Amino acid sequence: MSTSAVALIRCSTYDEREVMDAVRSGIGLLGGIDAFAAADDRILLKPNVLAGDSPGSCVCTHPAILKAVGGLFRERVKAITCGDSPGHGDSGPSLTTAGLATVAEELGLGTADFDQGRQVDFPDSPQANRFLIANGVLAADGIVSLSKLKTHMVTRMTGAVKNLYGCIPGQTKRRYHYTHPNAFSFSQMLVALNLLLKPKVRLHIMDGVMAMEGNGPRNGDPVHVGVLLFSTDPVALDTVMCDLIELDPMRVPTSGPGRRWELGTYKKDEIEIVGDSLSSARPGGFKVKRGLVRDFSPQGMLARIDNLIAQRPVLDRRKCVRCGQCVLSCPVQPKALDWYKGNDKEPPKYTYNRCIRCYCCQEICPEGAISVKRTVLRL
Ligand code: SF4
Ligand code: SF4
Numbered sequence: 001m002s003t004s005a006v007a008l009i010r011c012s013t014y015d016e017r018e019v020m021d022a023v024r025s026g027i028g029l030l031g032g033i034d035a036f037a038a039a040d041d042r043i044l045l046k047p048n049v050l051a052g053d054s055p056g057s058c059v060c061t062h063p064a065i066l067k068a069v070g071g072l073f074r075e076r077v078k079a080i081t082c083g084d085s086p087g088h089g090d091s092g093p094s095l096t097t098a099g100l101a102t103v104a105e106e107l108g109l110g111t112a113d114f115d116q117g118r119q120v121d122f123p124d125s126p127q128a129n130r131f132l133i134a135n136g137v138l139a140a141d142g143i144v145s146l147s148k149l150k151t152h153m154v155t156r157m158t159g160a161v162k163n164l165y166g167c168i169p170g171q172t173k174r175r176y177h178y179t180h181p182n183a184f185s186f187s188q189m190l191v192a193l194n195l196l197l198k199p200k201v202r203l204h205i206m207d208g209v210m211a212m213e214g215n216g217p218r219n220g221d222p223v224h225v226g227v228l229l230f231s232t233d234p235v236a237l238d239t240v241m242c243d244l245i246e247l248d249p250m251r252v253p254t255s256g257p258g259r260r261w262e263l264g265t266y267k268k269d270e271i272e273i274v275g276d277s278l279s280s281a282r283p284g285g286f287k288v289k290r291g292l293v294r295d296f297s298p299q300g301m302l303a304r305i306d307n308l309i310a311q312r313p314v315l316d317r318r319k320c321v322r323c324g325q326c327v328l329s330c331p332v333q334p335k336a337l338d339w340y341k342g343n344d345k346e347p348p349k350y351t352y353n354r355c356i357r358c359y360c361c362q363e364i365c366p367e368g369a370i371s372v373k374r375t376v377l378r379l
Pocket of ligand 1: 315319320321322323324325326327347348364365366367368369370
């Protein structure tokens with residue numbers, strides 16, 4: 001039986017030297033930089049930018065991680081770019097606010113185009129046969145994914161597998177939410193996207209120095225975990241992430257299709273953890289939804305009943321600044337969240353019977369005004 005190696009390296013702060021030592025150790029344990037890039041490769045570093053929040057908010061991959069990984073690859077490779085497609089707006093401003101553009105400039109990294117893309121057919125895909133992929137991804141020979149350890153309302157956690165969703169440019173990501181309206185079909189699409197990009201992806205690295213628990217992926221609470229994870233297998237890396245926060249990996253709906261379709265493995269006896277001890281790195285009490293994820297969408301009358309009782313996004317009027325980002329992010333037509341009678345002086349209102357629970361609105365709100373709540377009927 002073949003195993004997937006995941007390197008776990010303790011890293012307690014974003015101190016530049018400490019992060020560089022940890023990155024060097026993690027990559028070293030997996031074969032060293034030469035195993036992941038040839039001198040004439042064009043390498044893309046793909047952090048998690050989401051909406052371009054400041055480093056202290058723990059929404060984006062920390063600039064210190066980009067600096068260390070970029071610095072290390074710079075020792076071997078000349079052509080390195082950096083980019084990600086945020087959930088809202090163009091990539092440039094988001095990279096700047098997240099502190100990543102400054103690091104990219106310091107290291108002389110090129111800017112990858114994540115605002116435009118091209119359709120790529122994937123006839124052998126187990127789920128989606130065509131993806132729009134950002135030009136910056138298509139132009140690269142190899143990708144190094146720099147994910148962030150955070151909670152997510154659809155996929156429970158956003159880790160290595162979910163990070164590649166940002167390879168879909170611009171607002172097209174919303175359409176995929178609409179065409180994959182439940183956690184399982186959305187996760188299957190994510191796995192298919194990972195399979196399409198697998199030949200290019202050289203390495204997955206996860207920033208778990210400071211993670212996000214609770215109302216993630218944008219409005220949760222920062223929590224210290226103090227680790228970096230490294231693997232060529234994104235499913236195995238996400239499984240070790242789950243082990244760290246004591247979450248059953250089968251509660252993360254990319255795990256099952258990830259193994260079934262041979263992207264990687266979530267089975268503990270197929271994963272070898274190298275580096276530091278996992279048990280001593282567990283933070284304990286990490287706040288994440290731990291319930292079952294449903295693998296079907298009810299139809300007809302059952303769908304209507306389910307819509308009434310299923311957990312739902314709820315808007316806190318006191319926190320809302322009426323910026324309208326949530327309205328723009330809603331992928332359904334007519335929108336399930338919109339200005340009431342066009343009045344943008346009041347917070348937007350939900351029409352729950354249209355809502356597909358994609359939680360794009362909760363994810364994008366810059367004020368943390370939207371959270372996911374259970375209804376009274378479903379306790
Ligand atoms: S709920 Fe959030 S995203 Fe929506 S209008 Fe209010 S502040 Fe903006
Ligand atoms: S209201 Fe929010 S959760 Fe519902 S469909 Fe729109 S964006 Fe998705």
